[in-house]
Amino acid sequence: MPHFPKPAEGSWTEHYPHLSTAPSSYADSTSPEFYELERKAIFEKTWLNLGRVEQIPRVGSYFTKEIDAAGTSIVVVRSGPDEFTAFHNICRHRGNKLVWNDFPKEETSGVCRNFTCKYHGWRYDLQGALTFVQQEEEFFGLDKADYPLASVQIDTWEGWLFVNLDPDNTTSLREYMGALGKGLEGYPFEKMTQVHKYRAEIGSNWKLFIDAFTEFYHAPVLHVRQAVNEESEKLGKYGYEALHYELDGPHGVVSSWGGMSPPKDLNMVKPIERVLRSGLFGPWDAPDIGLDHPLPAQNLANSPVWGLDSYLFFPNWMLLVWKPNWLLTYHYWPTSYNTHIFEGTCYFVPPKNGKERLAQELAVVTFKEYGLQDGNTLEATQRMIESNTPVTSFPLNDQEIMIRHLHTTVQQIVDEYATANGVSVLG
Amino acid sequence: MTEAMADVTFPTGFEDLAPWSDWVMHGERARYEKRVNSSMEELQAFYDAVFPRLQDACDYLEQYPVDELSDEGVNLLWLMCSLVTVSFPVECWRQPRVPDAGASSIDAVLEPAV
Ligand code: FES
Ligand SMILES: [Fe+2]
Numbered sequence: 001m002p003h004f005p006k007p008a009e010g011s012w013t014e015h016y017p018h019l020s021t022a023p024s025s026y027a028d029s030t031s032p033e034f035y036e037l038e039r040k041a042i043f044e045k046t047w048l049n050l051g052r053v054e055q056i057p058r059v060g061s062y063f064t065k066e067i068d069a070a071g072t073s074i075v076v077v078r079s080g081p082d083e084f085t086a087f088h089n090i091c092r093h094r095g096n097k098l099v100w101n102d103f104p105k106e107e108t109s110g111v112c113r114n115f116t117c118k119y120h121g122w123r124y125d126l127q128g129a130l131t132f133v134q135q136e137e138e139f140f141g142l143d144k145a146d147y148p149l150a151s152v153q154i155d156t157w158e159g160w161l162f163v164n165l166d167p168d169n170t171t172s173l174r175e176y177m178g179a180l181g182k183g184l185e186g187y188p189f190e191k192m193t194q195v196h197k198y199r200a201e202i203g204s205n206w207k208l209f210i211d212a213f214t215e216f217y218h219a220p221v222l223h224v225r226q227a228v229n230e231e232s233e234k235l236g237k238y239g240y241e242a243l244h245y246e247l248d249g250p251h252g253v254v255s256s257w258g259g260m261s262p263p264k265d266l267n268m269v270k271p272i273e274r275v276l277r278s279g280l281f282g283p284w285d286a287p288d289i290g291l292d293h294p295l296p297a298q299n300l301a302n303s304p305v306w307g308l309d310s311y312l313f314f315p316n317w318m319l320l321v322w323k324p325n326w327l328l329t330y331h332y333w334p335t336s337y338n339t340h341i342f343e344g345t346c347y348f349v350p351p352k353n354g355k356e357r358l359a360q361e362l363a364v365v366t367f368k369e370y371g372l373q374d375g376n377t378l379e380a381t382q383r384m385i386e387s388n389t390p391v392t393s394f395p396l397n398d399q400e401i402m403i404r405h406l407h408t409t410v411q412q413i414v415d416e417y418a419t420a421n422g423v424s425v426l427g
Numbered sequence: 428m429t430e431a432m433a434d435v436t437f438p439t440g441f442e443d444l445a446p447w448s449d450w451v452m453h454g455e456r457a458r459y460e461k462r463v464n465s466s467m468e469e470l471q472a473f474y475d476a477v478f479p480r481l482q483d484a485c486d487y488l489e490q491y492p493v494d495e496l497s498d499e500g501v502n503l504l505w506l507m508c509s510l511v512t513v514s515f516p517v518e519c520w521r522q523p524r525v526p527d528a529g530a531s532s533i534d535a536v537l538e539p540a541v
Contacts, residue, residue, distance in 0.1 A: 196455075197537035225519055225526055272514040275481050344533070354488025354496055354504050357541070362511050365455060369515055372528040379531070 004243050004301065011398045012245040019404050023393040026385045028407055028414075029205035035337035037425060038410060041417030042315050043069035045169065047155075047162040047176045049317035049331065050076060051345070053084070054159070054193055055109075060126060063109035064089055064099050069206075069334040070165045074152050075099050075115070079126035084156065086163050087128045087149035091117040098124070098149070115149075124149050157181060159189050178248045180311055183297025184321070188289045192327055192347035196364045198371070199343050204378035206316060206332040206340040207406060212374045213330060214254060214312055214402035216240045222377060223370055226280075227270075244301035245401050250314035250409045252402050255300050258307010261324050278359035280366045281307055285359070286324035287349040312402060314409060325349065326360075328367060338382050344371055437506070438487060438499045447477055450509040451502045456535040458505075458512040463523045467516065474517040477510050493541050501541055 007015035014021065028034050050065055062077035073089040075098065091098045096119040101108040114131065115124045123132035128149035136142065153164040155173040162173050174181070202209060212218065217240050244255040261281035263269050273279040298321060299306040308322045320328040327347040334340045346364050351357040396404050418425045435448035450473060452458050462470065484507050491500055516523050 194539060195537055196535065196539070198533045199536045200531065200533040202531075222527075227519075270514065270518045271478070272481070272511065272518060275485065276511070342533070345537075351493055354491055354493055354500065355485045357493050357504060357539070358485065358488065358507055358511065361455070361508050365511050365515070368455075368533050369525045371533050372525050372531055375533065376527055376529045376531040379529075 003238075003241050004303070006398075012242075012401045013396075013398050013404065016247055016401075016405070019401065019408060023395045024404060024407060025393055026205075026208075026407075027392075028410055029207055029382070030337065030386045032337045034414065034425065035205075035334065037414045037418060037423070038334070039069050039071065041414045042410065043067065043165070043334070044071075045164075045166045046315055047164045047169075047171075047173050048315075049313065049329075050161045050163060051329075052159055052189070052347075053078070053156060053161055054190065055161075056084075058111055060111045060113055061109075062099065062112065064107050066105070066107055067165070067333065068336075072165065073097065074163060074165075075149075076154065076161060076163070077126050084154050084161060085127055086152040086154040088152060090150065091119065091122055092130060092147040092149065093117065093120055093122050093133075158185060158187065177313065178251055180246070180248045180251050180253055180297045181313070184295055184311075184319075187295055187321070188291065189327070189347075191289050191349050194348040194350040194360065195345060196360075197343065197345040198368060199341065200371070200375055201335075202340050202342050202375050202378055203338065204340070204382035205338055206334040207410065208378050208381055209330075209332050209340065209342055209374070210312060210316070210318070210406055211400075211403045212378060213318060214252070214310065214406065215400045216242065216254070216256060217397065217399040222373055226366075226370065226373075227268075240399060242399060243299075243303045243306060246300050247401075247405050250413075251312060252405050253297070253300070253309050253311045254402055255298075255303075255309045256307055257303065257305040258323050261307065261322075272362065276355075276359045276362045278362040280363070280370070282322045282324040282326045282363045283348075283356065283359040284324060285356075287352075289325045289349060291325075312406065314406075326363070338386065342371075342375065344368075435502055436499050437503050438497070441480065441484070441487075441499075441503055444477065444480060444503075444506060447473060447506060448502070450477075450513075451505045452509065453505060454535060454538050455508070455512065456538075458509045459535075461509070462512050462516070465523060467521060467523065470513050470516055470523060474510065474513050477506065478514075481507060481510060493539075496541065504541070 009015045013019050056078040059078055062075055064073055064075050066073050074086050075089045076086045079085040089098050096117055097104055098115055098117055121134045125131050128151055130144040130147045153169055155162055157173050157177050220240055242254045242256050246253050258281045262284035266274050269279055277284040298309055308320055311319045316332045318330040329345045331343040332340050348360050351360055414425055435451050437444050484503055488504055520526055
């Protein structure tokens with residue numbers, strides 16, 4: 001007997017006819033060939049989130065981003081008060097990486113008036129126009145206007161920066177964000193400027209970490225020792241049920257209860273949580289952000305016990321909006337078929353005082369400790385699904401619908417790409 | 428008990444925390460590093476001495492915006508941040524690292540200045 005109502009079809013999964021209920025394969029997560037197709041069909045064609053506009057606050061503020069999955073490094077710069085520009089990080093002269101510091105493979109950030117190549121000093125303005133060529137007269141009929149930096153499509157949605165590496169892309173970002181994105185418009189993201197960012201190299205396919213973070217079925221089991229004993233036992237008995245799942249094109253959201261902020265019974269939580277009034281679900285005393293009621297894409301079940309919504313914006317950006325008014329984002333950047341870089345970023349309204357700062361610290365560290373367990377478990381999964389065992393098909397339950405949706409979506413896009421380009425897909 | 432650093436002081440009323448001043452560090456990355464390089468006995472001793480002062484520290488820290496904290500106030504804040512880091516092994520797992528985390532690491536790459 002479910003604790004929360006399911007759709008008329010009897011399950012979340014069957015509510016979406018494009019999803020099967022059959023066991024699934026992870027051949028899409030163990031194959032270098034499939035990964036090559038994902039790169040071309042997905043990462044070189046889709047809007048990719050790169051964080052907030054507040055990261056580059058002034059005209060000339062920039063950062064670089066290594067996007068291995070799309071085979072490039074890009075520069076993102078605030079080129080005007082409300083203008084953002086992105087280009088491939090390559091000098092038009094002889095192809096040197098334009099913006100880097102000390103280590104050519106590492107990301108960097110800063111503020112500048114123009115970009116000067118370290119090799120022969122060619123200069124570009126913030127819009128990417130070539131403005132200076134060393135010994136220009138030595139070249140043969142070189143017109144600087146013919147050598148701007150190679151631009152990349154960039155756009156913002158609610159202050160979030162996105163790029164699209166496909167020069168032929170015609171889908172606007174707003175359209176891409178779909179109904180879930182639209183239903184979040186107006187959220188005061190810009191108020192959450194207190195940022196803690198984490199990064200990890202993970203030994204698994206990028207999709208496996210999304211799988212782990214789009215189901216909470218594992219939480220009462222894998223994270224059992226994170227809670228006080230009594231609470232663990234209770235969670236273990238109930239297992240986990242979401243309030244609501246909603247799929248929207250390639251995107252999706254799981255809406256969850258959040259009984260821990262604040263908990264009904266203080267004995268449910270750890271001593272430090274009782275004093276700091278904070279924990280996994282964030283600081284219990286939510287800052288006022290001027291939202292009187294949830295936005296259309298929040299708390300879709302309209303549940304009184306709602307605690308957070310966890311959105312996957314395809315392919316690799318997750319946004320967690322917590323009832324106590326803070327945010328967590330995850331990015332998964334593939335570096336090979338069985339490795340990726342994970343970024344987890346917490347966004348809070350700046351603390352009013354030292355005590356609030358401590359409450360935020362507890363939420364951040366709790367996220368990190370859970371993430372450590374998740375990350376290591378993924379390496380264990382990757383090892384085995386890659387190994388030579390006879391086990392190749394795996395059942396997914398109704399609380400794992402987001403996983404089914406992700407893998408189905410990837411497979412579909414890759415198949416379409418392969419058909420259109422006359423290549424074959426393994427698995 | 429760990430050896431105190433001479434130049435780290437706490438606000439008036441928190442002098443008893445002086446022996447723990449080597450836990451005053453900027454950044455979760457440094458605090459975590461110290462935790463995983465400590466024994467459970469060391470972590471427990473730190474927790475037992477500092478946790479009873481957490482409520483008082485909160486009452487003190489609540490009076491000041493973060494950017495108006497004195498140097499002593501910042502030291503107290505960072506000490507209590509270390510308590511947050513140390514509370515996990517002491518209150519839950521009885522080992523410095525989270526169970527089943529093996530060698531995996533998740534590193535802070537951007538943190539508030541204070
Ligand atoms: S490669 Fe950049 S100036 Fe020569
Ligand atoms: Fe988890």
